[in-house]
Amino acid sequence: MDSLQLHALLLLHPCASSPSLRQLRFPLPLIRNSRNRNFRLFSAHNGGAASQDGPFAFEEKVVSSPKDDRGLVLARETDDFGYLVGFRLIPESGLEELMSVQHAIAEEDSSSDEAKKPGLKDTGEEEAETRVSYNIIFVTAEAAPYSKTGGLADVCGSLPIALAARGHRVMVVTPRYIHGTSEDAKFAGAVDLAQRTKVSCFGGAQEVGFFHEYREGVDWVFVDHPSFHRPGNPYGDKFGTFGDNQFRFTLLSHAACEAPLVLPLGGFTYGEKCLFLANDWHASLVPVLLAAKYRPHGVYTDARSILVIHNIAHQGVEPAITYSSLGLPTEWYGALEWVFPTWARTHALDTGEAVNFLKGAVVTADRIVTVSKGYSWEITTSEGGNGLHELLNGRKSILNGITNGIDVTEWDPSCDKHIAFNYSVDDLSGKAKCKYALQQELGLPVRPDCPLIGFIGRLDYQKGIDLIRLAMPELMEADVQFVMLGSGNPIYEDWMRATESVYRDKFRGWVGFNVPISHKITAGCDILLMPSAFEPCGLNQLYAMRYGTIPVVHETGGLRDTVHNFNPYTEDSKTESTGWTFSPLTKESMLAALRYAIQTYNEHKSSWEGLMLRGMTKDYTWVNAATQYEQIIEWAFIDPPYC
Numbered sequence: 001m002d003s004l005q006l007h008a009l010l011l012l013h014p015c016a017s018s019p020s021l022r023q024l025r026f027p028l029p030l031i032r033n034s035r036n037r038n039f040r041l042f043s044a045h046n047g048g049a050a051s052q053d054g055p056f057a058f059e060e061k062v063v064s065s066p067k068d069d070r071g072l073v074l075a076r077e078t079d080d081f082g083y084l085v086g087f088r089l090i091p092e093s094g095l096e097e098l099m100s101v102q103h104a105i106a107e108e109d110s111s112s113d114e115a116k117k118p119g120l121k122d123t124g125e126e127e128a129e130t131r132v133s134y135n136i137i138f139v140t141a142e143a144a145p146y147s148k149t150g151g152l153a154d155v156c157g158s159l160p161i162a163l164a165a166r167g168h169r170v171m172v173v174t175p176r177y178i179h180g181t182s183e184d185a186k187f188a189g190a191v192d193l194a195q196r197t198k199v200s201c202f203g204g205a206q207e208v209g210f211f212h213e214y215r216e217g218v219d220w221v222f223v224d225h226p227s228f229h230r231p232g233n234p235y236g237d238k239f240g241t242f243g244d245n246q247f248r249f250t251l252l253s254h255a256a257c258e259a260p261l262v263l264p265l266g267g268f269t270y271g272e273k274c275l276f277l278a279n280d281w282h283a284s285l286v287p288v289l290l291a292a293k294y295r296p297h298g299v300y301t302d303a304r305s306i307l308v309i310h311n312i313a314h315q316g317v318e319p320a321i322t323y324s325s326l327g328l329p330t331e332w333y334g335a336l337e338w339v340f341p342t343w344a345r346t347h348a349l350d351t352g353e354a355v356n357f358l359k360g361a362v363v364t365a366d367r368i369v370t371v372s373k374g375y376s377w378e379i380t381t382s383e384g385g386n387g388l389h390e391l392l393n394g395r396k397s398i399l400n401g402i403t404n405g406i407d408v409t410e411w412d413p414s415c416d417k418h419i420a421f422n423y424s425v426d427d428l429s430g431k432a433k434c435k436y437a438l439q440q441e442l443g444l445p446v447r448p449d450c451p452l453i454g455f456i457g458r459l460d461y462q463k464g465i466d467l468i469r470l471a472m473p474e475l476m477e478a479d480v481q482f483v484m485l486g487s488g489n490p491i492y493e494d495w496m497r498a499t500e501s502v503y504r505d506k507f508r509g510w511v512g513f514n515v516p517i518s519h520k521i522t523a524g525c526d527i528l529l530m531p532s533a534f535e536p537c538g539l540n541q542l543y544a545m546r547y548g549t550i551p552v553v554h555e556t557g558g559l560r561d562t563v564h565n566f567n568p569y570t571e572d573s574k575t576e577s578t579g580w581t582f583s584p585l586t587k588e589s590m591l592a593a594l595r596y597a598i599q600t601y602n603e604h605k606s607s608w609e610g611l612m613l614r615g616m617t618k619d620y621t622w623v624n625a626a627t628q629y630e631q632i633i634e635w636a637f638i639d640p641p642y643c
């Protein structure tokens with residue numbers, strides 16, 4: 001980056017060939033970002049043609065801010081080959097001030113997150129930011145509010161907005177799911193771009209369309225294809241997982257690679273110099289396609305890719321024969337090649353040969369990110385790596401963990417529309433009322449003094465349902481109430497229904513996926529139980545803490561990173577603790593943690609309130625995570641493409 005900064009500095013030096021900063025000309029369109037009041041810049045273009053960000057001559061210009069006659073200088077940043085990397089807004093000044101801007105940029109890495117936030121002047125006006133902006137393409141199977149089955153949607157619905165608010169140009173590419181239900185209305189704001197693109201895979205040229213909505217500073221791009229139009233959820237229906245998911249998500253990856261080249265969003269394409277954030281196995285072909293399909297033809301040579309692993313348990317493993325349908329050159333087979341160990345083969349003639357989409361991204365992406373620091377270590381171990389640990393160990397130097405943030409506007413007890421009463425740290429009375437309303441709605445005895453324990457999540461091995469099943473008879477002996485919300489494995493769904501009929505006055509099991517109910521449980525419960533076998537980050541414990549609901553969690557992955565165990569005999573517990581953590585993953589240790597929580601709830605009200613308030617006042621915003629993603633994006637562009 002040094003060379004980039006030096007270049008910008010030379011361009012702006014008053015002794016350089018340009019006569020004066022005020023006389024510099026700049027032909028690019030500028031868009032005023034109404035939200036954060038910074039100037040926003042679209043990609044370079046050539047008379048409306050698709051941008052390649054390459055051989056274009058740019059100059060700088062002083063742009064007067066209506067409220068600040070000091071003006072701003074737009075400086076381009078180029079790499080060693082003269083290609084445009086980004087732009088920087090610099091307060092107009094002489095050399096001394098420019099030097100101080102350079103100095104400030106150099107210090108940015110070591111400064112606190114607080115300092116990285118757009119500063120608010122005393123007048124309430126934001127200062128111009130001085131950082132490189134990137135063209136960022138999220139590729140994801142889910143993005144809230146358009147589609148959601150779990151936490152992937154939450155992240156891909158929020159992080160893009162946080163990055164856009166920091167001045168980046170951000171596009172999210174995700175399927176346009178049409179299920180034939182009222183949920184389809186979520187796509188109503190997206191318009192058909194009338195851009196049909198053919199991608200070559202699965203035996204022919206598949207034609208996809210693109211719909212687009214510009215919302216909260218982000219270009220939401222929906223890939224349209226008949227295979228995304230069917231009842232169910234993004235991955236399956238009541239009969240199970242769709243059999244053609246490898247086709248559907250191969251299509252998504254191909255379409256996502258085309259989108260920055262062909263879609264003139266807001267008048268201009270994103271161009272080739274962009275950063276792909278490929279989320280989970282569904283988007284894992286993106287880095288492989290960049291390396292195998294595009295770069296050999298000189299396209300995307302300056303793009304970079306980051307694989308974001310939300311859950312390594314799902315890798316997109318398909319029969320080896322699938323490879324010939326993926327639209328990849330034969331010689332790249334090794335990137336996806338996957339051979340099951342002998343013990344995992346199903347019969348004597350099974351050679352164990354397969355293709356593994358996630359593995360393809362692990363070996364081709366420029367960088368890898370997981371959704372917490374703890375999990376970034378766990379996936380390098382044989383216990384947590386699901387077979388990919390050795391490969392991930394080999395790429396440890398580019399592997400980072402960034403803890404997710406949460407959408408603090410959707411999850412805010414002081415204005416949440418889904419809950420019966422609102423409350424905040426200043427007035428907690430609404431929480432007791434939410435508990436009352438929840439008990440009433442569920443038909444449980446309305447008892448303010450009885451600890452109400454909640455669970456929300458996919459009914460899946462990962463979430464520790466087996467442990468809950470095992471512990472339920474013992475737990476139901478205590479004076480507690482328990483409510484579970486979830487859907488997934490039919491065995492667990494049936495167990496929930498059966499348990500409800502056995503413990504009518506203590507247990508409720510809500511089978512299904514219901515966002516308003518999840519908010520009501522989060523607000524109305526006293527304790528949220530998360531005995532996950534593994535948890536890359538976990539969002540429900542963050543939501544719970546924000547709602548003054550105390551998490552009791554298995555000490556794993558992101559749960560270990562985000563919940564601080566309460567121990568009344570240690571000093572730091574009074575300032576740091578936000579819940580209870582337990583380990584090992586056994587019924588006994590989970591019940592012991594729950595007993596501590598129940599006892600504290602019943603007998604130590606002030607400690608309980610301390611836990612609530614500490615959790616509620618923690619900073620969960622995405623700003624923190626977005627800043628760390630920015631750093632990793634910057635590192636990705638410093639290194640040459642990995643493949």
Ligand SMILES: Nc1ncnc2c1ncn2[C@@H]1O[C@H](COP(=O)(O)OP(=O)(O)O[C@H]2O[C@H](CO)[C@@H](O)[C@H](O)[C@H]2O)[C@@H](O)[C@H]1O
Pocket residue numbers: 149150151152154155310311371404456457458485486487512513514515518535536537538539540558
């Ligand atoms: N029945 C139901 N009704 C309504 N809402 C429901 C629901 N079941 C789940 N949800 C919601 O879905 C989300 C699930 O979040 P998790 O963090 O548990 O994600 P998940 O395991 O799906 O994702 C993976 O990705 C995320 C994001 O990176 C990681 O946090 C996580 O550890 C990893 O396993 C939450 O918003 C939750 O409220």
